[in-house]
Amino acid sequence: MTHAPSRWAASGPERVWQQRVSEYLPEAARHASVLDAAEHARLAAFRTTADRDRYLVAHVAVRRLLGERLGVAPSAVRLTRQPCTECGGPHGRPAVAGATGVHFSLSHAGDLVAVAVAVVPVGVDVEEVPSPQAVAQTAPTALHPGSWPNWPRSPWPPARRRSRAAGRARRRT
Numbered sequence: 001m002t003h004a005p006s007r008w009a010a011s012g013p014e015r016v017w018q019q020r021v022s023e024y025l026p027e028a029a030r031h032a033s034v035l036d037a038a039e040h041a042r043l044a045a046f047r048t049t050a051d052r053d054r055y056l057v058a059h060v061a062v063r064r065l066l067g068e069r070l071g072v073a074p075s076a077v078r079l080t081r082q083p084c085t086e087c088g089g090p091h092g093r094p095a096v097a098g099a100t101g102v103h104f105s106l107s108h109a110g111d112l113v114a115v116a117v118a119v120v121p122v123g124v125d126v127e128e129v130p131s132p133q134a135v136a137q138t139a140p141t142a143l144h145p146g147s148w149p150n151w152p153r154s155p156w157p158p159a160r161r162r163s164r165a166a167g168r169a170r171r172r173t
C-alpha cells in the first residue's frame with residue numbers, strides 16, 4: 001500500500017515519474033481507495049473512460065509518490081489548490097496542504113502521465129512522440145528505428161522537464 005510507483009525517470013530531490021495509463025491502470029484501480037471524496041466525485045463525473053482512467057492513474061500516482069516523500073499513507077496526503085495567480089481564486093497550481101518544501105506537478109498527453117515531485121516549485125510537461133514505425137515511415141534517413149529510445153523507459157526524449165524560474169531562483173539561495 002505504501003509502495004510508491006517504481007518507474008522513475010530521474011533520481012534525486014527532483015524526481016519525475018512517468019507511465020502509460022494503460023500499463024498502470026490495473027495497479028491504480030487496486031488502490032483507488034486512496035483517493036478522497038472530492039477525487040471520487042470528480043472521477044465519477046468524467047464522461048469518457050479515457051478521461052476517467054487517466055485521472056485515476058494520475059491521482060493514485062500523485063498520492064503514492066507524495067506519501068512516500070512525506071512518510072505518510074497515500075490516503076493521508078491532503079491535496080489543495082494554491083490561489084490563482086490571475087484572480088486569487090482557489091484554482092491555482094495543485095499543492096500539498098500543510099506541507100512545506102514538497103511540490104509536485106502533473107502532466108498528461110494521450111496515454112502518458114508524468115508526475116514531478118521536488119523540494120521547490122516544479123513543472124513537468126509530457127508530449128506524445130511519434131512511434132518508431134511512424135518515424136521510420138516519415139523520415140527513413142533521419143533516424144534509424146533502432147536508435148529510437150525504448151520508450152517509455154528511456155527518460156528524456158518523451159518527457160520534457162522544465163524547472164520554473166521560481167524554482168531555479170529559490171534553489172540558488
Ligand SMILES: [Zn+2]
Pocket residue numbers: 084085086087088089091
Ligand atoms: Zn483564476
